[in-house]
Amino acid sequence: MPAILALDPWTLPRHCRGMSEPADITAMTFEDALRALEDIVRALEGGEVPLDKSIELYERGELLRKHCQARLDAAQARIEKIVAGPDGAVSTTQFDEPGR
Numbered sequence: 891m892p893a894i895l896a897l898d899p900w901t902l903p904r905h906c907r908g909m910s911e912p913a914d915i916t917a918m919t920f921e922d923a924l925r926a927l928e929d930i931v932r933a934l935e936g937g938e939v940p941l942d943k944s945i946e947l948y949e950r951g952e953l954l955r956k957h958c959q960a961r962l963d964a965a966q967a968r969i970e971k972i973v974a975g976p977d978g979a980v981s982t983t984q985f986d987e988p989g990r
Contacts, residue, residue: 915950915953915954915957916957918954918957920958920961920962920965923954923957923958923961924954924958926950926954927951927954927955927958930947930948930950930951930954931951933947934947934948934951
């Protein structure tokens, strides 16, 4: 059975280092938060992160996931406002419909 390696801060992707406070997540763009979440998933799937660090990464990943979902929800609300008819009724359609 291979020994679990202790990872130094530079072994993890830059978004996984430091486990900074959630406040910095709120300032992230959707794309940056998604990249950070993907980095965390790769690190966790790699299986070489110690248990305590895995838990920290998982917690940060959950905060990033919630941030991404909130950004997507806000974007959807903005799009629905744009496509609202003159009477205020919102007509939503799938983006991937044929002919669009």
